[in-house]
Amino acid sequence: MIGTIKLPKLLIFVAFILNLGRAAIQLIIPEKVAAITSINLGDGNEAVNLAVATCITLFLLAIGEFVGGLVSTYITLIARALISKDFRKVVTKKTFRLRAQDIEAQNPKEFISRITADTEFVGEFLIDLLVNEIPRLYFVISTIIKVSQMGNAYLVLGFILVIPVIVIGSLWSGSVSYNALNRLQASIAKLTAILAEKVNNIETIKAYNKTEDEVSSGYTAIDEMRNAQKKNTWAVAFNTLISNILFIIPMVIIMLMGATQLLNGGVSREQFITYFGLGITYQTYIAAHLTLWVLWKRAQGATKRVRQILHLEDDCGGEIRNLKDDRIEFKNVSxxxxxxxxxSDVSFSIEKGSxxxxxxxxxxxxxxxxxxxxxxxxxxxGSILLGGEDIERYEITSYRSNCAYLPQNAPGFSGKIRDMLIYGTGQSFSDEKLYEILEKVGMKETIEVMGGLDYEVGTNAIRLSGGQRQRLAVARMLxxxxxxxxxxxCTSALDLAGSIKIASLIDEYAADxxxxxxxxxxxxxxxxxxxxxxDSGKVSDVGTHEELMKRCAVYQSLLRGEEGNAS
Ligand SMILES: Nc1ncnc2c1ncn2[C@@H]1O[C@H](COP(=O)(O)OP(=O)(O)OP(=O)(O)O)[C@@H](O)[C@H]1O
Ligand SMILES: [Mg+2]
Structure with a gap:
């Protein structure tokens, strides 16, 4: 999955080099401090000059560390934002490419939290791994080498003893926060999905006086989220406790090892200062593994969810591009x-041009x-054939662009009337042409009263009536x-006269x-x-109106409107 993300390599490299430089400076600083303490200023000008030079070097090293830290943090944040942006694009692209069947099998609104939050977690982990981990390891390994060069096994033992303390703590707290964050993520996604659906249907809620019920079901979701948050709060507090313990215990171990060796003459005063100075940063770096571990566990949960999307099949396939109008055949389709x-077991055929x-x-x-x-x-x-070929064999884009599909309810998106008209046509049209088509579907005057083709239709084209949306969908088809x-x-929202008019318009447009x-x-x-x-998922009969009127009971009942659905 990582392979699908485009990394800002240059930024990562610069931040990495800066952090490596900072780690190198942090390795030198304790030695310089130890060097100052060993200078006896009473030894004359040379000693004073040496002390001043060491102080200046220390000052410059500290400035270098501060500036490096500032610049690397800034670059790291930019790189992280770029990774998240790119990853979001990958997930967004995939989401729109998925098969409708797969999207509907899940809660489409939960996809949103995958695109927003989950992608961020992955970026956070990746950047820490790429930018910080090697400099941290470099410091830790160099420190152990430096300390072992001091020739005292107890000092090395001190450094080695702190490692299991930190590793055990990291594993433990990482799994606690992983579980808590997973719960929190799921409850946030659920709340978002509930609110989005309910707010979308606010009129139904009001019409049925269900406002208070919906408020309480919203409260239930919020309470569930609060419970997850409570557990997460514990996890965060627990992590802080572990971090503190991880800071104190290793410091005590390092200090005790160094101090006992200093007292029994195993190391010099300068060596002790260098050892202790390195030890403080050493344990901070090792403790940073705790953060990487938490980030890893969090990214693991996020990648698991995102992978579920990325592993689904794309809505693609098929190699035949020259789709023609031809005979359609349903062969035992279930x-x-x-x-x-x-x-169940539906078979029928539709003749070309009929x-x-x-x-x-x-x-x-x-x-x-x-x-x-x-x-x-x-x-x-079973299978569906077009011109004798399974429809799956046709390249999907050209296949769909050759089917003018007028869906039930004629949904729309926010934008202008002109956007709605040209959506999916792949062309631009003059205003005259658009008005000519609008006139055909009986919408020219309405649009003129609305203020013209730039009228904003609102989210889900809510500022249009159902019938207006249907007429615009037919206009787009034309x-x-x-x-x-x-x-x-496609004319369910129109009156009978309007339906017949639009139906004959479609017949005229698509006569052949x-x-x-x-x-x-x-x-x-x-x-x-x-x-x-x-009838109930089976073909009851096939024929002309006259034939069916005579022999098909289901058709007759539809005609009489006995089932309450036909006019
Ligand atoms: N996405 C879906 N998931 C699960 N069940 C569905 C889905 N869409 C439709 N159904 C079910 O499939 C059955 C057939 O639905 P379909 O929309 O094909 O009916 P229809 O004949 O077009 O009805 P109508 O005349 O009301 O539009 C219905 O019982 C419906 O409940
Ligand atoms: Mg239907």
């Missing part, structure tokens, strides 16, 4: 949502059939040159193209070449 069978209607009761599986043709889902059994038309109740029309309003499809009647 499909389930989870373990609920929706279509108008085919799919009718049936609400929930019988009509939209599912169009979703399968659009390749949002794959059949569980602008796009597609081989086939898949229309799913294959049209598959799902309609509740049977008046708009009576003239279809063939009508496929779906």
């Amino acid at each position: 499909f389930s949502y989870g373990d609920r069978t929706i279509l 108008k085919t209607a799919i009718v049936g009761k609400s929930g019988s599986g009509k939209s599912t059939i169009l979703n399968l043709i659009e390749r949002f889902y794959r059949p569980e059994k 602008l796009k040159d597609s081989e086939m038309v898949l229309a799913d109740e 193209k294959t049209r598959i029309i799902v309609a509740h309003n049977l008046a708009t499809i009576k003239d279809a070449d063939r009508i496929i009647v779906i």
